Amino acid sequence: MKLKGLVLPMCAAAMLICVANADRVYGHFGMVIPSTPVVSEQNRPVEIALSFSHPFETIGMDLAKPKSFFLTRDGDHTDLLGDLQPASVMGSNGFNYRFTPSRPGVYHFVMEPQPYWEPLEDRFIIHYTKTVISVFGSEDGWQQPLGLPAEIRPLLRPFGNYQGNSFTGQVLVDGQPAAHAEVEVEYYDKEQRYQAPTGPHITQVVVANDKGIFTFTCPLSGWWGFASLSLADYTIKGPQGGDKEVEIGAVLWIYMDEYQRR
Numbered sequence: 001m002k003l004k005g006l007v008l009p010m011c012a013a014a015m016l017i018c019v020a021n022a023d024r025v026y027g028h029f030g031m032v033i034p035s036t037p038v039v040s041e042q043n044r045p046v047e048i049a050l051s052f053s054h055p056f057e058t059i060g061m062d063l064a065k066p067k068s069f070f071l072t073r074d075g076d077h078t079d080l081l082g083d084l085q086p087a088s089v090m091g092s093n094g095f096n097y098r099f100t101p102s103r104p105g106v107y108h109f110v111m112e113p114q115p116y117w118e119p120l121e122d123r124f125i126i127h128y129t130k131t132v133i134s135v136f137g138s139e140d141g142w143q144q145p146l147g148l149p150a151e152i153r154p155l156l157r158p159f160g161n162y163q164g165n166s167f168t169g170q171v172l173v174d175g176q177p178a179a180h181a182e183v184e185v186e187y188y189d190k191e192q193r194y195q196a197p198t199g200p201h202i203t204q205v206v207v208a209n210d211k212g213i214f215t216f217t218c219p220l221s222g223w224w225g226f227a228s229l230s231l232a233d234y235t236i237k238g239p240q241g242g243d244k245e246v247e248i249g250a251v252l253w254i255y256m257d258e259y260q261r262r
């Protein structure tokens with residue numbers, strides 16, 4: 001499946017190709033990607049890009065202004081929705097937040113998008129998307145779940161990792177471990193270096209255990225996205241007025257560094 005080089009601005013266009021090749025749809029992820037994974041005094045400000053994209057194929061989709069975008073730090077909640085600036089991300093409409101922290105801490109950024117209507121799946125999609133950033137060397141509080149409707153709680157510290165590390169996380173839905181949840185994994189091929197041998201290589205899949213815990217080894221440096229999808233216990237009126245299912249995504253992004261030579 002050769003997607004690279006094609007101009008496919010809409011998810012539907014990309015997915016028609018996916019659907020033609022498989023009975024499932026690969027690879028759209030809510031994305032909250034900072035320009036640097038760890039913030040020090042020297043590398044402020046950090047630009048945080050919000051999008052809804054196909055990260056391995058670097059195909060953007062238009063993201064409506066999110067329903068909410070906030071950070072939590074030590075339990076303090078700060079609404080950032082009003083600070084988002086429209087931005088082009090992977091050639092599509094996304095948003096940018098300029099993060100200029102002055103205090104150390106572990107900052108959890110969360111985007112809740114508007115429900116995205118996906119006609120090919122006949123349902124809405126809401127990816128609760130989380131990225132955890134360490135500022136000025138702080139390491140406290142990275143394990144804390146935030147009480148989102150669905151989220152991945154990191155059990156590997158989500159910063160200060162190397163390529164080849166195994167990420168372990170726990171899928172929580174309504175705060176409860178999601179037994180045997182399926183987790184999709186995708187590499188953000190930002191520099192467009194790689195191509196997938198087959199469609200299933202674009203988005204890899206691992207199943208959590210009875211405690212909702214899963215492990216996946218990340219062989220490349222860069223950003224890795226984990227998404228566990230479940231159906232909400234409510235419906236939303238579709239464009240034609242009928243009640244439509246809502247797919248809730250628990251999405252987490254983590255960064256793997258390369259070893260650096262001295």
Ligand SMILES: [Cu+2]
Binds near residue numbers: 014
């Ligand atoms: Cu898509």
